[in-house]
Amino acid sequence: MKKLIVIAIIVASFVTLSFSFYYMLTIYQSDLGITSAAEPMANEHAQRIVIISQEQGSFMMNEIQKGAREAAEEHQIKIDFWGVYRSNLEGLIKQIDIAIASKASGIIVEGVDHPDFDLMVKKATEKGIPVITINSDAPNSLRKSYIGSDHYQEGIIMGEYIATQLKGKGVVGVIKNLSSPSTDELRLKGLNEVFSKYGGIKLVFATDDEEMSQPKMQANDILNHYPDVSAFIGLSTDSGESIVQAAHSRSRAKNYPIFIFDDSPQTVMLIKNGQIQAGLSQHYEEMGIMSVNLMKRWLDATQLPLENSYFTPISVVTSSGEEEKALENHSK
Template sequence: MKKLILIAIISSSFLTLSFSLYYMFTIYQSDLGIASRAEPMLSEHAERIVIISQEQGSFMMNEIQKGARTAADAHQIKIDFWGVYRSNLDELIKQIDIAIASKASGIIVEGVDHPEFDRMVKKATAKGIPVITINSDAPDSLRKSYVGSDHYQEGIIMGEYIATQLNGRGTVGVVKSMTSPGTDELRLKGLGEIFGKYPGIKLVFASADNETLQPKIQTNDILNHYPKVDAFISLPADSGESIVQAAKSRSRMKDYPIFIFDDSPQTVMLINNGLVQAGLSQHYEEMGEMSVNLMKRWLDAIQLPLDNSYFTPISIVTSTGEEETAFENHSK
């Protein structure tokens, strides 16, 4: 009899301990945010896309990240954002190499038209990791596709707008980018095609010694060599304030129309204050969302191969606060 009572007590204690442990585990699981079977979470083997930027923390990259997160959430895939805070080819290459070593499922990166970048894309491809370029391209690499603005068309659209604003006449100073020569070349090609129709418009540049220096130095150099310049075009983003400061310091009697390939909050503020005449919107958020969607299509083998390029819309931004859509999204 005593033996049966002892067994009953032990069994009861065991059941109590089991329920207590289960209850404690449930609370612990909840505190850690571990999902139950009814709420599946991404496993450690889930697809992971790495987006790498040359300008981490910039308006452009922040907008790209917004769009990329939207697409990643919709597909329930993991996404990491890496990059450098100032354009640096060596650091960018290092980041791509780390992404390859970490066995990312796919890499989305701002392209650089450089042999080292091409070599790193080739390495990723050999490892079975697809690469998509975004915002700036590396067309000679093995990247699967490019997502972003057609920079040649940007030059066409901005050129037409400027020619209209200047009534087909004037000397226009061009401030070049220190870090994106490939993008500059395409924009200048588009500008040149349009201005070729207007013999009264002449493009001028800073001297060879200063053409790759800060925008403010380039602006001063242009004003030194072409004191009768009528307007300025800025190819790099976020340079409007530097051009405005340089122009104002040289001539308080003349306002120079300034046109910028950018629509960051700083540029929009300058436009609204009448210091910059127009900017250009490249719809970065759409770039981010589209690039992740396309990467997912590649990873799922839904679309092989991808189209060579997917161009996002381009819009002229003026002081009205409205965007005049100038170039609709299409693939090529």
């Protein structure tokens, strides 16, 4: 009996010593950053990218997320999608601040050309977190690169198409996107450059009032002040239906050609129905793929520095279902 007790004590002591040795070895390996091949350490140091949107839930952002998710899976990195549901600078900046606090590896965000946004990008940069802007830029910030459409070239391409369709003459009402003034300015710059070649085309705008934020209100205001308006251009995405409603409510007999810088399913349906003349495809999914690929290159230090901008294709979409004119990828 005593012999069995002694054996049990010896076995118990051996097991205890074995576990102690194992835990000591584990702690030692952890301190050195070594992980076991059989039992890999939790991915606490895995790369994690946060994509932050000004228009969470929109067609544009859903397409960007689709492309980004595809690229993230290919690179086996974690990706989170955050954002605000209405363009809101304060909310967007708060989201970036949270991403910084959560120690994201990199941040991809819709840029806002505003000093407060620039300061937040600077904060991220000082923390060693690279920021890439997507779809809309903040050129004065410390962002590493911009991925998206060249909005100035959008204006050029759409302007040439509109001038051809209107045969070089007409009063064209412009519906602005008050939440993205910098994008509008670039598109208008392109449009004006083209229309300056045609003395017969005149651009008109709604009353400069914050209350005129809705596309339908702007369209009605233009119709009130410019009864000779002959066409509309919607600079803001998803403004097509509102412009169609405003134009139709005024005159069912008069057909106003409407051109939109958008290719959401809703806009494409209106184009197919003949209610909108043409839209603009910006290839959002490709933006998502490219942004994650470039962020990965930065994080892995395989491409430093990045180019200042990487532009995705631009295409005019018509009822024929064909993209009539495209601008291929380029960087500058």
